[in-house]
Amino acid sequence: MLVQPDRRYPADVGNVRVSKRFVIGSAALLVGGSFVSLGGVLYYVVQDLRATRATLAKLHEQGEQQREEIDELKSELLTVGDRLLSVRELEREARQQLRERLEAELAKQAEGEREGVQRKLARLEGEVQGLLQAAQEHAKLLAASKQDASVEVRYRELMSPTVRVQSKTEVGSGSILWSRKTGRRGALSYVLTAWHIVADAFEGDDEPTLEVDFYSGGTMLRTERAKVVARHEGLDLAVLEVRGYHVYPTKARIPARSALPSIPIFSKVYAIGCPLGYSPLPTSGELTSKDKELDGNQYWMINAPTIFGNSGGGIYLADSRTMIGVLSRISAYKNMIDVAVPHMGLVTPMDQVYEWLDSTRYGFIYRDRLEELANTAQKPAAKPAEGKALPASSANKPR
Secondary structure (H helix, E strand, O other): OOOOOOOOOOOOOHHHHHHHHHHHHHHHHHHHHHHHHHHHHHHHHHHHHHHHHHHHHHHHHHHHHHHHHHHHHHHHHHHHHHHHHHHHHHHHHHHHHHHHHHHHHHHHHHHHHHHHHHHHHHHHHHHHHHHHHHHHHHHHHHHHHHHHHHHHHHHHHHHOOOOEEEEEEEEEEEEEEEEEOOOOOOEEEEEEEOOHHHHHHHOOOOOOOOEEEEEEEEEEEEEEEHHHHHHEEOOOEEEEEEEEOOOOOOOOOOOOOHHHHOOOOEEEEEEOOHHHHHHOOOEEEEEEEEEEOOOOEEEEEEOOOOOOEEEEEEEEOOOOOOEEEEEEEEEEEEEEEEEEEEEEEEEEHHHHHHHHHHOOOOOHHHHHHHHHHHHHOOOOOOOOOOOOEEOOOOOOOOO
16 A cells, blocks of 8 residues: 655655755756857847848939939930931921921922823824824725625626526526536536426427526527426426536535524515526515415515516625525416516425435435535635536435
């Protein structure tokens, strides 16, 4: 059992006193050491503060120096700015002076150039007037040349294909559509005409003979015999065959079937024929109708003057010189006698001619001619060849 000491009687008073002294001494030592340590710290703090103060003083001094330098720089900048203003003013004045000088020089140069240009323009105007007069003279000569050429072309393409057809008691006209060589020496030609011109040749003759007069340049070349190989009394059409030794290169220009419907009324036309039995002559007029019906047939009408002898002749468009029909008859009115009206000609159009030829063995006549014209249009114009031989089966091949 643990026995508690009796606190009324300290067991070791001397020991207790020694412990208190020890504590007090230790505390004094601790306090003294603390003051010493604190003094050391304070010393170092004071030293740091002095160093910091010195640094601050130095920095302040440097700041003052930099402020002075900044003030000097500001002063220099103000000086530079004043100088820049002066330089800009001088530049502005220099530019103004340069501009004024340039304007003066340009004005002087422009004045000189204007005078030079005016002199050149005056000279050029004189040259242009001269060229214009020369061009006008050239145009007149060219127009005259074209007129002469146009007349020559019209004469060749309208008059040369026209023939005079003579029967027993009738005389009329016709147009060459086809003409080629056959064999080594022979030639074969086909002429389109009106049936009523050759009808009387069939009266009483088994083999009626007709005469066809061929022309070139307004001069009759020769007369050749012909026979009727195809006819249509209702349409008043006939095809004559001429066998001989001569090829006639200038044949009638005919239009494509598709071109006929678009031909308008008032189109300028030429009627080419042998009026009253004369050599071929032209008359001019216009297409006046495309729907004249007579005796169940459909005709076109023209106002180009025609008379007896023109029947069977070709009617041509003035601009293209293409044959658009065959003159069948002229209008007439009855009084005491029949009175002809020359400016009311009745024309069988070419589309009816084509349709009729297709129903015979002679459709190749117009088809070959259309092919020739198409080939000619695709290559430069050349003189028609007169030596082209006819294939042996072409003339009479059935169509």
